Amino acid sequence: MIENSRIPVWIIDDNKGFCFILSEALNLSGTIECQRCYQSCKSALLALTSEESPPSVILLDIKMPKMSGLDAITSIKTLTPATQIIMLTSYDLDENIRTAVSRGASGYLLKSSTPSDIINAIEKVQKGGSPLDPMITKRMMEAFLAQRSVENRYDLTSREKDILECLASDLTVQEVASKLSLSYFTVDTHIKNIYQKLDVHNRHGLVTKASKERLI
Amino acid sequence: MIENSRIPVWIIDDNKGFCFILSEALNLSGTIECQRCYQSCKSALLALTSEESPPSVILLDIKMPKMSGLDAITSIKTLTPATQIIMLTSYDLDENIRTAVSRGASGYLLKSSTPSDIINAIEKVQKGGSPLDPMITKRMMEAFLAQRSVENRYDLTSREKDILECLASDLTVQEVASKLSLSYFTVDTHIKNIYQKLDVHNRHGLVTKASKERLI
DNA sequence: CCCAATATACCGGATTTCCGGTATTGCGCC
DNA sequence: GGCGCAATACCGGAAATCCGGTATATTGGG
Numbered sequence: 203m204i205e206n207s208r209i210p211v212w213i214i215d216d217n218k219g220f221c222f223i224l225s226e227a228l229n230l231s232g233t234i235e236c237q238r239c240y241q242s243c244k245s246a247l248l249a250l251t252s253e254e255s256p257p258s259v260i261l262l263d264i265k266m267p268k269m270s271g272l273d274a275i276t277s278i279k280t281l282t283p284a285t286q287i288i289m290l291t292s293y294d295l296d297e298n299i300r301t302a303v304s305r306g307a308s309g310y311l312l313k314s315s316t317p318s319d320i321i322n323a324i325e326k327v328q329k330g331g332s333p334l335d336p337m338i339t340k341r342m343m344e345a346f347l348a349q350r351s352v353e354n355r356y357d358l359t360s361r362e363k364d365i366l367e368c369l370a371s372d373l374t375v376q377e378v379a380s381k382l383s384l385s386y387f388t389v390d391t392h393i394k395n396i397y398q399k400l401d402v403h404n405r406h407g408l409v410t411k412a413s414k415e416r417l418i
Numbered sequence: 419m420i421e422n423s424r425i426p427v428w429i430i431d432d433n434k435g436f437c438f439i440l441s442e443a444l445n446l447s448g449t450i451e452c453q454r455c456y457q458s459c460k461s462a463l464l465a466l467t468s469e470e471s472p473p474s475v476i477l478l479d480i481k482m483p484k485m486s487g488l489d490a491i492t493s494i495k496t497l498t499p500a501t502q503i504i505m506l507t508s509y510d511l512d513e514n515i516r517t518a519v520s521r522g523a524s525g526y527l528l529k530s531s532t533p534s535d536i537i538n539a540i541e542k543v544q545k546g547g548s549p550l551d552p553m554i555t556k557r558m559m560e561a562f563l564a565q566r567s568v569e570n571r572y573d574l575t576s577r578e579k580d581i582l583e584c585l586a587s588d589l590t591v592q593e594v595a596s597k598l599s600l601s602y603f604t605v606d607t608h609i610k611n612i613y614q615k616l617d618v619h620n621r622h623g624l625v626t627k628a629s630k631e632r633l634i
Numbered sequence: 635c636c637c638a639a640t641a642t643a644c645c646g647g648a649t650t651t652c653c654g655g656t657a658t659t660g661c662g663c664c
Numbered sequence: 665g666g667c668g669c670a671a672t673a674c675c676g677g678a679a680a681t682c683c684g685g686t687a688t689a690t691t692g693g694g
Contacts, residue, residue: 244497248467251460269496277496280489281460359670372623374650387673394653395670404652404680406621407588413629577641590680603643610683620650620682 208235209328210255214246214271215239215263215290220313224261227317234324243269247277256282259324262307264291264298272298275305286327290320299338309333355415356399365392370409424451425544426471430462430487431455431479431506436529440477443533450540459485463493472498475540478523480507480514488514491521502543506536515554525549571631572615581608586625 211234213221221239228236237257240246243266250256260278264271275287288309289302299310308327311320312335323333358366368378379389402408427450429437437455444452453473456462459482466472476494480487491503504525505518515526524543527536528551539549574582584594595605618624 244467247493248464251464251467273492273496276489277493280485361671369622370626372618372620372626374620376650384671385673387675388671390651390653391673392671393651397652402588404588404590404621405650406585406625409622409625409629410586410588413625575640592680600641601643603645604641606681606683607643608641609681613682621680 208233209259209324210257211236211259211261211324212246212257213239213261213290214241214243214266214274215261216241216266217263224317224320228321228324231321234321242266243271243274243277247274247281250278250281250285256285258284259286259288259327261288261290261320261324264289264293264302272301272305275302275307279306288320288323288327288333290315294335294337310338311335312337358396358399362392362396362399365389366396366408366412369393369396369405370412424449425475425540426473427452427475427477427540428462428473429455429477429506430457430459430482430490431477432457432482433479440533440536444537444540447537450537458482459487459490459493463490463497466494466497466501472501474500475502475504475543477504477506477536477540480505480509480518488517488521491518491523495522504536504539504543504549506531510551510553526554527551528553574612574615578608578612578615581605582612582624582628585609585612585621586628 211228213225213236215221215224218239218241221241225236225239228234238246238249240249246260262271262274262278271289271291278285278287286309287307288311289298289307290311290313291298292313294312302310309323309332311323311333315323315335326333364382365378368381373381375389375393376386378384379386382389397403397408400408400411402411427444429441429452431437434455434457437457441452441455444450454462454465456465462476478487478490478494487505487507494501494503502525503523504527505514505523506527506529507514508529510528518526525539525548527539527549531539531551542549580598581594584597589597591605591609592602594600595602598605613619613624616624616627618627
């Protein structure tokens with residue numbers, strides 16, 4: 203069963219030379235068997251529909267003539283859902299990454315990766331992981347941080363967030379006070395503090411800012 | 419050239435009986451030649467990849483085992499972009515319609531359509547039209563209307579829209595007045611009218627409502 | 635030509651918000 | 665134990681908003 207334990211992999215990339223070299227490298231690893239290389243999505247999809255044993259992992263380029271690798275993801279995932287897809291491409295545009303991940307790609311590597319990076323990624327994905335290029339990881343972290351909600355961005359306390367919530371949903375100070383079982387004055391104080399933190403000076407400015415920067 | 423002028427059509431629907439009947443009906447029309455029926459997307463896609471002469475029009479069901487007709491649209495449009503797709507399905511969920519149209523379907527009929535409806539639709543799509551079930555058309559109109567922006571939905575006058583714009587961007591009544599070269603009282607009057615139309619009673623309520631329903 | 639709608643403008647009183655104070659309690663941390 | 669911070673609470677005056685009036689000029693359509 204030693205040869206059966208090797209992970210079956212296909213490569214879809216219109217660069218024939220790249221396919222060949224990578225294929226050789228993968229096979230040298232001992233744990234991976236690169237079975238096929240396709241230069242177009244169409245031929246690969248055709249093989250997937252007729253093939254009785256789909257690969258465990260597909261390495262997929264984005265920029266290819268005719269059908270883009272991004273579009274191929276959906277088709278592959280529909281035809282053979284169990285096949286894991288790792289994008290292996292030169293393009294690191296945020297939009298491409300988002301699209302790939304949302305369509306079902308499990309990993310995203312850049313072509314600047316070394317063969318051993320790719321081998322690691324294939325093994326990782328086989329274990330249910332999501333291998334990402336370190337550069338991509340960094341970018342995702344940044345995006346994640348950038349998405350911090352207003353409250354966090356402005357260091358609002360949890361109580362202040364409660365108040366903000368109420369203020370956004372059209373209640374008077376008095377109403378907020380009863381809703382949260384607080385004194386009118388307490389709410390007033392909180393509001394003053396929120397205004398200071400968000401650098402606004404009235405209710406509509408607050409709502410506008412909060413809704414602009416997402417939240418509410 | 420008489421037989422060549424007939425429009426080549428395929429049907430993809432897992433209901434074999436339905437395919438057969440419809441196929442007969444289409445062929446009786448004289449203008450249409452129903453060449454193939456497929457009971458699954460997979461077999462149809464396979465045929466499309468190998469076939470040298472794809473059909474002009476495909477009638478496509480949504481609910482099918484394995485691959486949904488909705489998912490097939492993308493693949494068909496990639497493989498043979500010139501092929502027009504008409505959805506022919508029992509499902510009239512808005513979400514399905516949106517998906518189908520966004521993925522490239524040209525028409526959307528319900529299975530309650532008569533054979534002559536379907537024949538008309540095929541001929542219409544061949545001429546570059548977008549045949550839609552009357553029911554669907556109605557629904558789309560409603561959605562279109564529902565998408566009217568707040569101002570339109572609430573019949574705001576153009577001046578009121580100006581004011582609303584300013585109010586949303588954190589200005590006091592006084593500031594709005596100078597910005598638009600109006601008297602404080604005029605702006606105040608407009609605001610009263612806007613409040614009445616939008617059924618709110620204060621600035622933050624207005625901003626909240628406006629931003630919730632898009633705008634700003 | 636008149637009417638309805640729109641835009642403009644004004645008044646005054648009630649209500650709400652804004653803001654700068656002050657103050658107490660509790661909690662975690664050095 | 666003291667310090668800082670968060671949460672609670674209160675006061676009062678200034679400012680802004682809300683609202684129900686009233687009123688005039690313009691304009692487009694029947």
